Each structure stands twice: as structure tokens, then as C-alpha cells.
Amino acid sequence: MARPRNQTARREQLVHAATEAVGRRGLAQLRVADIAEVAGVARGSVNYYFSDLGDLLRQVYRQAADRFYTSRTDTASRLPDARDKLVACARLGLPAGPDDELALVLYEFSAAARDESEYATLAQSLYDRQVAMYGSILEIGRAQGHFRFTEPIPDVAANLVTLEDGYGLHIVGRNSSLPPERALALILASARQATNCPDLRPDRVVPEPESTGPDAAAQHTPEGTA
Structure with a gap:
């Protein structure tokens, strides 16, 4: 190096x-x-x-959180249509593959949260922010006339984040039955049901996020969805 x-x-x-x-x-x-x-x-x-290993690890976590929250909200802010916002955020919320380092970091911190209160606080904060991100997109979609709900928007948003977390764990666990493109399709199938919007499909054309480094494109685009 x-x-x-x-x-x-x-x-x-x-x-x-x-x-x-x-x-x-x-x-x-x-x-x-x-x-x-x-x-x-x-x-x-x-x-x-x-100053110590904990200080360095907090910076590592912040980088990973920026990838899965800040980068996604920045991308969504550039898309006027809530349908594009949701598809883009779902795409960017999944690991690019089993060797996605920043996704692995988040799962490692989540696993350690049981024994480390600081890690638990960090994990909950990221979860809450991602739920709020989806909640905002869903509200915009309702205002635009694209989405109709039979369940509370906070519940729909929480389900989307939890689906991402669950499918992402299978991806980094090298489950060949659930590659990123399959996980994205399943998340959007759930989103279509929850929003009564048939337009939430993986093939919606949306811009890629702004690059944040030489490996940004590889890290942000799940295999098979480019």
C-alpha cells in the first residue's frame, strides 16, 4: 500500500x-x-x-454508515420521482457481493452489539435513520399519487430496512441461492405489495450515486443490477 x-x-x-x-x-x-x-x-x-483501537473502529463504522445512509439519501435527493428514489435506495442498501467490506463491517458491529453497548447504540442509530429515510420516500410517493398504503408508513419503512439487513446477511454469507439481484427483486416485490405500486421493479432506470472513491462503483452496485 x-x-x-x-x-x-x-x-x-x-x-x-x-x-x-x-x-x-x-x-x-x-x-x-x-x-x-x-x-x-x-x-x-x-x-x-x-488514540486507541476504539477510536479507529468508530471511524470505520462511520464510513460504513455513510455508505448505507448518507450516500443513499444523497442519491434519493437527486431523483424527483419517489418510485426512482425507492428503487435506487433498495439497490444501494444491499451488499455488492460476499466480499463487500463495508457491509461486512456493519454485520460485525451488529453481532458485537450484544456485548458492547456503544456498538448497540451505533447500530440502532443507523437503523432508525434508514427507517426515517424510507419513511420520507414513502410519504413523498403518497403525495405524488404513486403509493397507496393499507399499513402505517413507519411499519412499511421498518420492513424494508429489515429485509435489506436479512437478505444482506445471506449475501455476505455466500448463499448462492440469494445473489444481490435476487435479493433486490424480492425486496421490491414486498414494496410493490405495501405501496400498491406496480412500478417498483429492478429495471427502473435510475442514476448511479456520485463516486466517493476508486472502488465506489463496485461497492454501490449489486452484481447483475447495473
């Missing part, structure tokens, strides 16, 4: 290395030495740029 020339770049390099290390070893077994090895630096460099 090339050595960055400034402190911001070095911190970003270490966050990326920590993300990769979590995917390799899992959160429970992770050591500072593992991150240093991936980054190609001395262990002391990690301790220099981050």
Missing part, C-alpha cells in the same frame, strides 16, 4: 486498512497489529494517528 504524504491521507489509509482487517479477522479477534500489517506500517503508526 502506497504511503500517503499527509496526516489526513494517512488516517484515511488506516481506516481503509482497518475495514479490510475487520473483514478478514472479524471484530472480536481484531488487533492493532492486524491493521498495521494490512496498512504496511509499524504498529506505532496506528497508535500515533488514533
